[in-house]
Amino acid sequence: xxxxxxxxxxxxxxxxxxxxxxxxxxxxxxxxxxxxxxxxxxxxxxxxxxxxxxxxxxxxxxxxxxxxxxxxxxxxxxxxxxxxxxxxxxxxxxxxxxxxxxxxxxxxxxxxxxxxxxxxxxxxxxxxxxxxxxxxxxxxxxxxxxxxxxxxxxxxxxxxxxxxxxxxxxxxxxxxxxxxxxxxxxxxxxxxxxxxxxxxxxxxxxxxxxxxxxxxxxxxxxxxxxxxxxxxxxxxxxxxxxxxxxxxxxxx
Amino acid sequence: xxxxxxxxxxxxxxxxxxxxxxxxxxxxxxxxxxxxxxxxxxxxxxxxxxxxxxxxxxxxxxxxxxxxxxxxxxxxxxxxxxxxxxxxxxxxxxxxxxxxxxxxxxxxxxxxxxxxxxxxxxxxxxxxxxxxxxxxxxxxxxxxxxxxxxxxxxxxxxxxxxxxxxxxxxxxxxxxxxxxxxxxxxxxxxxxxxxxxxxxxxxxxxxxxxxx
Numbered sequence: 001x002x003x004x005x006x007x008x009x010x011x012x013x014x015x016x017x018x019x020x021x022x023x024x025x026x027x028x029x030x031x032x033x034x035x036x037x038x039x040x041x042x043x044x045x046x047x048x049x050x051x052x053x054x055x056x057x058x059x060x061x062x063x064x065x066x067x068x069x070x071x072x073x074x075x076x077x078x079x080x081x082x083x084x085x086x087x088x089x090x091x092x093x094x095x096x097x098x099x100x101x102x103x104x105x106x107x108x109x110x111x112x113x114x115x116x117x118x119x120x121x122x123x124x125x126x127x128x129x130x131x132x133x134x135x136x137x138x139x140x141x142x143x144x145x146x147x148x149x150x151x152x153x154x155x156x157x158x159x160x161x162x163x164x165x166x167x168x169x170x171x172x173x174x175x176x177x178x179x180x181x182x183x184x185x186x187x188x189x190x191x192x193x194x195x196x197x198x199x200x201x202x203x204x205x206x207x208x209x210x211x212x213x214x215x216x217x218x219x220x221x222x223x224x225x226x227x228x229x230x231x232x233x234x235x236x237x238x239x240x241x242x243x244x245x246x247x248x249x250x251x252x
Numbered sequence: 253x254x255x256x257x258x259x260x261x262x263x264x265x266x267x268x269x270x271x272x273x274x275x276x277x278x279x280x281x282x283x284x285x286x287x288x289x290x291x292x293x294x295x296x297x298x299x300x301x302x303x304x305x306x307x308x309x310x311x312x313x314x315x316x317x318x319x320x321x322x323x324x325x326x327x328x329x330x331x332x333x334x335x336x337x338x339x340x341x342x343x344x345x346x347x348x349x350x351x352x353x354x355x356x357x358x359x360x361x362x363x364x365x366x367x368x369x370x371x372x373x374x375x376x377x378x379x380x381x382x383x384x385x386x387x388x389x390x391x392x393x394x395x396x397x398x399x400x401x402x403x404x405x406x407x408x409x410x411x412x413x414x415x416x417x418x419x420x421x422x423x424x425x426x427x428x429x430x431x432x433x434x435x436x437x438x439x440x441x442x443x444x445x446x447x448x449x450x451x452x453x454x455x456x457x458x459x460x461x462x463x464x
Binding site: 077078079109110113188189191192234237238 | 302305307407410416418
């Protein structure tokens with residue numbers, strides 16, 4: 001028996017070393033802040049949580065797909081991912097080596113959510129994501145810094161940033177990389193942003209949010225980058241798979 | 253002491269690893285059978301249309317405290333709206349819209365139609381509360397179904413409908429007002445957006461499905 005088992009142990013161990021490590025997380029100390037949308041009375045409290053230090057990569061996503069075949073490119077249900085799903089993958093389990101360590105993109109909200117659950121985490125809420133993303137290298141809230149805003153906006157103008165590798169740019173004060181500059185990211189409650197077409201005419205509880213009311217309701221008009229993110233989230237549907245949209249996970 | 257704990261932990265891990273190897277090893281013979289069953293399961297779900305909500309794995313509680321999944325409604329036309337019972341502004345009008353649609357469809361349809369009201373405030377809207385709401389609004393007959401899910405299921409379902417909502421305060425939500433129609437295969441075929449809009453197209457669509 002021992003004779004049989006030993007090679008197996010060896011194979012198992014070697015597999016472990018090859019397998020992609022889950023993304024490291026860092027602790028985020030909760031706090032209060034006023035998000036882009038809201039009045040002075042709507043200070044948001046974010047609880048302590050842990051955030052992945054970089055977005056999920058193609059290689060990491062591949063491990064998930066292998067373990068969960070229903071998320072293969074050719075098997076996935078259209079209800080959960082549109083035709084763009086894993087568009088650049090050359091097959092169910094292959095893609096160009098050059099993107100292994102780049103953020104996975106063209107994945108739907110359902111797919112991102114399933115991935116995070118698979119690794120024992122979850123998607124961040126909009127408030128959590130924005131809370132960490134307002135930091136720069138030295139400040140927890142850099143939103144008043146025009147350079148911070150300028151840098152983000154210029155990254156939005158740069159084409160094909162989703163091909164860049166994760167973890168190569170400066171980390172922010174929390175130790176988190178790539179919140180800006182590579183891909184935009186799915187959030188758990190992206191559908192809480194009420195500035196899409198239909199909400200302009202019929203959302204009744206917030207009368208500011210009608211035809212261009214989105215801008216009127218914005219707290220911080222200087223923060224145009226954040227405005228773009230909220231507008232983008234408002235335009236998404238959960239099965240959309242988009243080139244410049246990836247995700248990362250968090251845990252409580 | 254700490255060190256010792258650590259080493260016992262290592263030991264434990266090692267034993268676990270060994271156990272895992274044994275389990276994997278002993279499973280070897282049965283693996284083929286298991287793959288077959290999973291394949292069957294996959295095939296069973298593939299009978300649904302690719303866009304069917306009957307594929308959703310989520311479970312819900314009705315106003316009668318029964319546990320249901322969407323696939324339990326196979327073969328029925330579904331008219332679905334998302335509301336919350338403590339809502340004072342839009343929901344009563346949305347509920348009225350639903351009742352108007354139901355009244356117009358009733359005499360024409362010869363196949364079952366279910367009117368489903370999914371709560372976006374599952375914490376408050378317990379089955380008991382939904383039941384009380386149903387009675388109060390004379391919607392306590394079998395064509396009316398009120399559903400309470402988990403926060404997560406609710407958000408996921410809202411995403412299927414592309415309904416957006418946000419908690420403004422513990423008793424107030426802002427939300428989009430959309431009535432959605434699903435055919436007997438669970439595929440979304442029509443959405444009516446807005447409050448108090450002309451419901452003729454919506455009614456026609458339901459009748460087209462329920463009285464072919």
